[in-house]
Amino acid sequence: MYPTKPILGFLLLGLIFLSCRPMKKQADLILLNGNIHTVDAQLSLASAMAVRDGMILATGTDQHILQHFSAEQVLDLQGDFVYPGFYDAHCHFFGYATTIKTMADLREAGSPAEMLQLLKSHDSLSSPAWLCGRGWDQNKWKEKQFPSKDMVDAAFPDKPVVLIRIDGHAVLANTAAIRALGLREDNIERPDQALYKNASFTGIFLEETADLFKAAIPVADREFLVKCLLDAEQECFSYGLTTVADAGLEQWKIKLIDSLQQDNVLRMQMYAMLEASEDNLLFMKNRKILKTQSLLVRAVKMYADGALGSRGACLLQAYEDQPGHFGIIVTPPEKLRDICKQAYDNGYQVCTHCIGDSAVRMVLGVYKAFLKPGNEKRWRIEHAQCVDEADFELFGKYNIIPSIQSTHATSDMHWAEQRLGSERIKNAYAYRKLLQQNGWLPNGTDFPIEQINPLLTFYAAFSRRDANGYPAEGFQIDQAFSRQQALQSITIWAAKACFEDDIKGSLEKGKRADFVIMEEDLLTEPLPHIPVLKVKATYLGGKCVFSLTR
Numbered sequence: 001m002y003p004t005k006p007i008l009g010f011l012l013l014g015l016i017f018l019s020c021r022p023m024k025k026q027a028d029l030i031l032l033n034g035n036i037h038t039v040d041a042q043l044s045l046a047s048a049m050a051v052r053d054g055m056i057l058a059t060g061t062d063q064h065i066l067q068h069f070s071a072e073q074v075l076d077l078q079g080d081f082v083y084p085g086f087y088d089a090h091c092h093f094f095g096y097a098t099t100i101k102t103m104a105d106l107r108e109a110g111s112p113a114e115m116l117q118l119l120k121s122h123d124s125l126s127s128p129a130w131l132c133g134r135g136w137d138q139n140k141w142k143e144k145q146f147p148s149k150d151m152v153d154a155a156f157p158d159k160p161v162v163l164i165r166i167d168g169h170a171v172l173a174n175t176a177a178i179r180a181l182g183l184r185e186d187n188i189e190r191p192d193q194a195l196y197k198n199a200s201f202t203g204i205f206l207e208e209t210a211d212l213f214k215a216a217i218p219v220a221d222r223e224f225l226v227k228c229l230l231d232a233e234q235e236c237f238s239y240g241l242t243t244v245a246d247a248g249l250e251q252w253k254i255k256l257i258d259s260l261q262q263d264n265v266l267r268m269q270m271y272a273m274l275e276a277s278e279d280n281l282l283f284m285k286n287r288k289i290l291k292t293q294s295l296l297v298r299a300v301k302m303y304a305d306g307a308l309g310s311r312g313a314c315l316l317q318a319y320e321d322q323p324g325h326f327g328i329i330v331t332p333p334e335k336l337r338d339i340c341k342q343a344y345d346n347g348y349q350v351c352t353h354c355i356g357d358s359a360v361r362m363v364l365g366v367y368k369a370f371l372k373p374g375n376e377k378r379w380r381i382e383h384a385q386c387v388d389e390a391d392f393e394l395f396g397k398y399n400i401i402p403s404i405q406s407t408h409a410t411s412d413m414h415w416a417e418q419r420l421g422s423e424r425i426k427n428a429y430a431y432r433k434l435l436q437q438n439g440w441l442p443n444g445t446d447f448p449i450e451q452i453n454p455l456l457t458f459y460a461a462f463s464r465r466d467a468n469g470y471p472a473e474g475f476q477i478d479q480a481f482s483r484q485q486a487l488q489s490i491t492i493w494a495a496k497a498c499f500e501d502d503i504k505g506s507l508e509k510g511k512r513a514d515f516v517i518m519e520e521d522l523l524t525e526p527l528p529h530i531p532v533l534k535v536k537a538t539y540l541g542g543k544c545v546f547s548l549t550r
């Protein structure tokens with residue numbers, strides 16, 4: 001015979017106990033059994049995370065999450081590592097998407113002859129009305145001399161040809177293209193932006209004059225553009241990128257991105273900087289800050305100088321390898337000041353491209369007239385590649401944000417000293433010194449100038465080596481970040497530089513569930529492995545947008 005009464009009593013007690021326990025909250029997705037690098041303020045590690053409606057409900061231990069949440073979709077991470085979605089603080093997503101398919105890729109050309117060969121095969125494949133290429137770099141060639149239009153003219157006497165240098169700050173145009181623009185030696189507005197030989201054009205044009213050629217290239221139709229954008233988006237997802245800051249767009253491009261996002265065609269999240277044209281400044285005044293679920297427009301982009309590779313970067317002292325040459329100022333200080341004033345009045349961030357120490361000094365000087373110490377304007381200096389010793393402290397004093405690309409250091413290290421000399425190079429690519437100014441800074445790739453892969457950015461930031469491990473001791477290794485800092489620079493600090501750290505950049509309650517799954521721990525993985533690591537899956541708003549095994 002069974003003692004029924006005590007059992008009934010226990011059951012009743014159990015029911016009362018259960019009914020007192022809080023009900024489990026419904027989630028859409030629970031991640032368990034992982035190593036989640038939350039990148040919160042304490043850099044804490046969690047093993048589980050609950051997600052609902054694209055947002056993070058909680059992170060914690062498996063036990064905690066299972067106690068408080070239930071979900072139909074439970075993902076056992078089996079020890080995999082999770083990171084906040086990678087955030088590229090400075091790139092050219094639209095430019096990459098739309099040029100990579102329409103232009104010949106010249107990045108691998110090892111000589112002018114090879115460049116011509118790549119061009120010919122591109123022409124025979126697609127036969128465009130204007131033949132365009134992107135990515136040549138004379139610093140990779142034996143002679144290290146700019147290419148000339150004569151060679152291109154001989155192959156393409158009638159078809160306009162425009163070849164954009166790797167940094168985007170110079171073009172090589174052939175005679176047909178120069179004619180199409182109506183340019184002659186005697187009617188060019190900025191003679192300092194053309195290279196001449198015996199008073200004739202060589203075909204090399206810099207900065208705004210180069211931009212005239214880029215603007216003349218016929219634009220592809222909408223259908224083709226959309227296809228290009230979607231292809232680029234998928235490529236970015238495959239590298240774990242969930243937000244891109246596009247450093248300089250015209251309005252029509254922003255409108256196209258917005259309409260594609262609204263229609264759920266394009267899922268990539270974007271922080272868009274407006275090119276500082278009259279039209280765009282009007283847009284800024286009329287629309288103020290534009291914010292949607294996937295797009296934030298609240299910055300204006302300017303160029304103070306050119307790039308170091310094409311000797312357009314503006315230096316305080318002459319170039320080491322070109323006596324008497326100081327580089328080019330693209331936007332004079334009065335104009336910078338005027339646009340800064342308009343941006344300030346409209347609550348916009350200002351992001352100004354500065355490579356040379358003279359350009360950096362000029363822009364710091366303009367910014368500080370607007371910025372009080374302790375301000376939260378987050379005005380940025382893009383690249384901040386070469387900074388005079390006396391100017392570093394101004395970044396910290398006026399809360400001016402250096403926006404760096406750590407792979408630029410390891411790409412340029414082969415020739416930068418020739419341009420700058422052995423003394424000035426010490427304060428070039430001095431990213432740790434810049435980091436110390438505000439205690440945080442954003443990192444990016446500037447793709448297509450560098451590769452899209454943010455793991456290369458992460459790797460270059462702490463190793464100061466290229467993907468082949470060169471140099472073994474690291475280039476100016478005293479300027480290296482720690483691995484934690486390198487991870488912060490491509491997540492939370494990048495988001496902060498784009499005013500999105502309240503919603504992105506770390507895996508915390510109330511933030512977007514944008515995250516990356518990998519098999520490896522980026523904080524401990526042996527250094528040589530990092531450049532070849534693959535992202536296993538990328539999630540955007542709690543939804544898988546890329547999976548290696550899919």
Ligand SMILES: [Zn+2]
Pocket residue numbers: 090091092247446
């Ligand atoms: Zn850029």
